[in-house]
Amino acid sequence: MSSHSTKGEEVRVRFAPSPTGYLHVGGARTALFDWLFARHHGGRFILRIEDTDVERSSPEMVEGILEGMRWLGLDWDEGPFFQSERTERYRAAAQELLKSGHAYYCYCTPESLKERRDLAMKEKKNYKYEGTCRHLSSTEIETKEAAGVPRALRFKVPESGSIEFPDHVFGKIEVAHEQIEDFVLLNSRNHPTYHLSVVVDDMEMRITHVVRGADHVSNTPKQILLYRAFDAEPPEFAHLPLILGPDKAKLSKRHGATSVTAYRDLGYLPEAFRNFLALLGWSPGDNTEIMATDELIERFSLEKINQSNAVFDVQKLDWLNRQYIGASTAERLAPLVQKALESKHVWREEYAGAQKEYFLSTLDLLKSRMHSINDFAESGQAFFTDVYEIDEAAAKKNLKEPDLKELMPLLASRLKALDVFTLETCEQALRALAEEKQVKAGLLINAARVLLTGRAVGPPLFHIMIQLGKERTATRLERISALTFHH
RNA sequence: GUCCUCGUCGUCUAGCCCGGCCUAGGACACCGCCCUUUCACGGCGGUAACACGGGUUCAAAUCCCGUCGAGGACGCCA
Numbered sequence: 082m083s084s085h086s087t088k089g090e091e092v093r094v095r096f097a098p099s100p101t102g103y104l105h106v107g108g109a110r111t112a113l114f115d116w117l118f119a120r121h122h123g124g125r126f127i128l129r130i131e132d133t134d135v136e137r138s139s140p141e142m143v144e145g146i147l148e149g150m151r152w153l154g155l156d157w158d159e160g161p162f163f164q165s166e167r168t169e170r171y172r173a174a175a176q177e178l179l180k181s182g183h184a185y186y187c188y189c190t191p192e193s194l195k196e197r198r199d200l201a202m203k204e205k206k207n208y209k210y211e212g213t214c215r216h217l218s219s220t221e222i223e224t225k226e227a228a229g230v231p232r233a234l235r236f237k238v239p240e241s242g243s244i245e246f247p248d249h250v251f252g253k254i255e256v257a258h259e260q261i262e263d264f265v266l267l268n269s270r271n272h273p274t275y276h277l278s279v280v281v282d283d284m285e286m287r288i289t290h291v292v293r294g295a296d297h298v299s300n301t302p303k304q305i306l307l308y309r310a311f312d313a314e315p316p317e318f319a320h321l322p323l324i325l326g327p328d329k330a331k332l333s334k335r336h337g338a339t340s341v342t343a344y345r346d347l348g349y350l351p352e353a354f355r356n357f358l359a360l361l362g363w364s365p366g367d368n369t370e371i372m373a374t375d376e377l378i379e380r381f382s383l384e385k386i387n388q389s390n391a392v393f394d395v396q397k398l399d400w401l402n403r404q405y406i407g408a409s410t411a412e413r414l415a416p417l418v419q420k421a422l423e424s425k426h427v428w429r430e431e432y433a434g435a436q437k438e439y440f441l442s443t444l445d446l447l448k449s450r451m452h453s454i455n456d457f458a459e460s461g462q463a464f465f466t467d468v469y470e471i472d473e474a475a476a477k478k479n480l481k482e483p484d485l486k487e488l489m490p491l492l493a494s495r496l497k498a499l500d501v502f503t504l505e506t507c508e509q510a511l512r513a514l515a516e517e518k519q520v521k522a523g524l525l526i527n528a529a530r531v532l533l534t535g536r537a538v539g540p541p542l543f544h545i546m547i548q549l550g551k552e553r554t555a556t557r558l559e560r561i562s563a564l565t566f567h568h
Numbered sequence: 569g570u571c572c573u574c575g576u577c578g579u580c581u582a583g584c585c586c587g588g589c590c591u592a593g594g595a596c597a598c599c600g601c602c603c604u605u606u607c608a609c610g611g612c613g614g615u616a617a618c619a620c621g622g623g624u625u626c627a628a629a630u631c632c633c634g635u636c637g638a639g640g641a642c643g644c645c646a
Binding site for chain 1: 569570571572573574575578579580581582585593594595596597604605606607608609638639640641642643644645646
């Protein structure tokens with residue numbers, strides 16, 4: 082167990098995405114760290130959907146987020162809770178703050194506020210709400226109320242002093258009160274806004290640790306102020322460094338795939354992706370990189386999270402993916418590969434007709450050189466159908482020797498004559514033929530591979546032969562005479 | 569503009585808190601070699617970094633100050 086206090090209570094962490102977009106890489110990393118932290122401490126992982134902005138939230142996005150989390154294996158213990166269903170609680174909490182003198186009504190119109198903000202922006206000045214309505218006299222308020230002027234509720238931020246809080250990642254952070262404006266709690270349609278709902282929920286759900294992106298550090302002082310106003314103890318905070326694109330700007334659509342499910346569709350293994358995400362902003366401290374879930378959980382700690390932003394490096398992801406694919410059993414890979422084939426509508430019939438054992442052994446043969454789950458659609462094709470294309474470059478490279486037109490059929494007949502068709506006997510037959518005809522074995526081997534699979538790259542030839550079987554191997558070798566090449 | 573934060577190879581990072589063991593370690597990528605029947609895998613080796621400038625100290629990547637650079641936040645969005 083790590084040293085930071087859990088106050089003798091159960092650790093409770095939440096992941097609180099807003100369903101205004103998909104679960105993107107940054108969100109997924111946050112969710113992962115939340116989950117790892119909860120699991121490490123044997124605590125509870127709570128999922129809360131922050132959909133107070135009804136216009137921008139949608140059920141599809143919620144489903145997308147859940148889908149992404151399931152894909153990554155991030156299971157939650159409580160929820161999902163929806164903030165949109167808890168509006169009354171937030172309103173009640175807001176009234177409490179009004180009564181206790183921590184909040185006041187603001188009658189400024191959004192339009193005038195925007196004007197003031199734009200003006201300040203134009204003059205390159207810092208803008209902060211002036212607090213106009215904070216100092217309204219009771220008669221002024223009466224007049225506004227009588228006229229039915231729309232009102233928002235604002236939090237009364239202390240005018241002097243500063244707020245300071247410890248962060249598990251960044252250490253101590255201090256902000257002067259005068260930097261913080263009187264933020265809105267309830268908008269003029271009487272809807273709660275972010276800070277209010279977050280704090281009310283975190284209190285009510287007894288969240289002990291808030292682990293979230295560093296884009297929230299500047300929100301933290303406001304939220305702590307709210308805890309104090311509610312006379313509640315704030316949770317502990319840990320802010321995660323951001324994930325950047327190759328251009329070192331915040332990750333966005335222009336960097337390609339955004340949602341994590343897009344990575345699934347690209348053929349990444351969830352365990353590889355999760356391992357990769359874990360290494361973005363965190364390291365176990367020694368040189369270990371490949372870690373299974375249990376190890377990740379066991380070794381995870383907030384103090385090992387580093388403070389600088391990290392660039393998302395696809396090449397490293399690819400490497401991890403290859404490592405994981407190579408180390409996975411065919412049984413593990415099979416359903417994923419199958420799903421990929423189905424979604425791509427590739428040679429469905431051939432695959433459907435194949436025996437399970439044959440499918441698995443083919444997968445075993447090919448997995449060590451698969452870069453992604455999707456690769457199998459191409460590299461596996463020739464093992465399931467006789468109608469596969471012969472790659473032109475491969476033919477040009479390995480089939481251009483004229484003698485092959487005789488050598489290949491000859492090889493075919495030698496193989497056919499074999500009583501036992503094994504790795505050893507195939508190799509013997511081929512090498513004997515090469516010696517007899519005074520050609521390099523490599524010539525025959527490379528040519529045969531192209532004929533058998535349509536590709537210049539792939540598994541060792543004799544493995545391919547065994548996999549295909551004697552008949553198919555022979556037939557395909559004989560096919561050379563039917564081929565025409567452009568030299 | 570204001571505030572907050574960060575700054576070790578191209579990238580992810582170890583080391584920094586508790587100065588000497590750092591002629592700065594690992595991984596990805598890149599380049600060579602080996603293995604080999606192709607492509608991978610694997611093995612071996614190589615290029616490559618403490619942003620800069622001042623202090624403090626016998627000694628600084630590590631402590632202090634400044635500069636520069638980068639990122640984030642500044643909504644009746646979350």
